[in-house]
Amino acid sequence: MRIGELSRRSGVPVPTIKFYVREGLLPAGQLTSPNQASYDSGHERRLRLIRALLDIGGLSLAAIGDVLRAVEDPEQPVHKVLGVAAKRLTPLQGGEPGPELDDAREEVAELVERRGWRAEAHGPAGECLAGVIVALRRAGHGGFVELLDDYAAAAEPVARADLDYVGRRVAREDLVEGVVVGTVLGEAMFSALRRLAHVDASSRAYDGEGEGGPGGGDGAAVHAAGG
């Protein structure tokens, strides 16, 4: 297919497709003549993936490019690709070093030990978590950190489900793409579910247990007041 049809099928404007090719996010079409190239369904799929990571996952084009190029490169061993993915999928707050951050790191290490997780507490994910803890404390909501264990307990089955999804894939590219999609879009999925569950939990807490179906509250329910 030509670029016009690719644009129509993916919903991405032609100049934007050209821009993505320039930025190395999308391989160029197969040139059939000096000013004519043909694109296939692989391009279409890649384009949809880019838009999902961009719009839903909120990744930057630079991050998407790094990840996708690593996925494409057959030279890269799988674990390297996953390393790139882990780094680029993490906002990586870092923050200014200090005793606060050291304390938070220590708490993360204790949590990992407490739950018996086989994970490095000082890897990208652990650093990210420590950054969040510091930010919560700095924002005056240190109490929220007490929920860490509850959150960790909920994260375990989610991680197992993710791995289960990824485990069903065999081809290298499919595998890696599964990890990326699971990490990025799975996060968006959980986030939406969490907000839905907030409405439910709030409804039960403030409207009383005995009342009827959803939406019966008069506004006390958290998040229920949509407009």
Add this chain to the structure above:
Amino acid sequence: MRIGELSRRSGVPVPTIKFYVREGLLPAGQLTSPNQASYDSGHERRLRLIRALLDIGGLSLAAIGDVLRAVEDPEQPVHKVLGVAAKRLTPLQGGEPGPELDDAREEVAELVERRGWRAEAHGPAGECLAGVIVALRRAGHGGFVELLDDYAAAAEPVARADLDYVGRRVAREDLVEGVVVGTVLGEAMFSALRRLAHVDASSRAYDGEGEGGPGGGDGAAVHAAGG
């Protein structure tokens, strides 16, 4: 305190503080003379909250401003404030309408019913979830949608924990701020924990059950390959 000290204590540059005041994110200092103003610990706390929502939560300044101004305004009833928060904390993908989106909406409604949630499936959170489902399908990862129930089951205890945290607050402003912080920073916290749990689950799945502590794998472990 004067603006210089506020800057030193919060780590935010003076011109940036002035910028936040101009944008209505931070109340102006108390003028003690035509060109002298004094700031208090409330300003400092607010400033830290802004930075947390911006850096960790990834909210835009516009969204932060809407939420904080609603929180500040004593005219606004609590449920209105929570409505504003819910809307601004949601990326609100919307996406183009079509049969795909209708199908996804239907699935969300079925999920809500299946779990017995007292929540409107067509509120902001439900719409957001439907958008994610559509994006997953469009990106060629419709299979991931099968994890919806696992994710929903994990979201329930998290939502209960959040509500429990919020429930401990009594003052109106504290309550609302708790919701905002819980929703935004709690998401970042869960996200980091989920990635940590990925490392663990991957280690167990690929490195064998019997091996020793963390980090022992040779790279097959998801995300374990940090830089």
Add this chain to the structure above:
DNA sequence: CCATCATAGATAGTTCCACTATCGGATAGC
């Protein structure tokens, strides 16, 4: 075979966002 349309590739421009720089005049505190 010729008019019309789409395309490749290149360069430059736009919009939004989150700051950052500079300035003129006033004040604080020694």
Add this chain to the structure above:
DNA sequence: GCTATCCGATAGTGGAACTATCTATGATGG
């Protein structure tokens, strides 16, 4: 008085993600 700091205002910066325009070339249809 002197210097550092401050207020308020205006203007400028840099990055991100496009978008517009242009030229030369080729495809398509009557």
